[in-house]
Amino acid sequence: MRFIPTRVHGITDYLAGIVLFGAPWVLGFTDNAAAHWTLSGAGLLLIISALMTDFEVGLVGMIPMPLHLGLDLVVGVLLVASPWLLGFSDRVWLPHVIFGAFEIVASLTTRTQPRESLQSPAMQTRPRA
Incomplete structure (x- = not known):
């Protein structure tokens, strides 16, 4: 069931990107390059993909929302597996x-279109001032 509005997802992407980028310093594992750059790289990817997605908080609008959500799913799976795939699970995971x-959860529960586009055409027309 997809219940997270695209606007909320986008704002969360920017916030999560900042948190992911800074987490290695805050949590103290910058000495492990693989663990550090896996999280920091994922954070940068979240911010860049949000900037490029065609939704309310994107700037460029090149990536359709369903593709964005697919990318989020792939990043989530890779993040979960990365400590064992990259060999740093003994240090941090x-x-x-x-x-x-x-x-993963965000990618599977976010709407694929903004709420406005889910309304009937009659609801989308606004009177002109």
């Missing part, structure tokens, strides 16, 4: 799994 699971 919980932030990657938590943020990855968050991305």
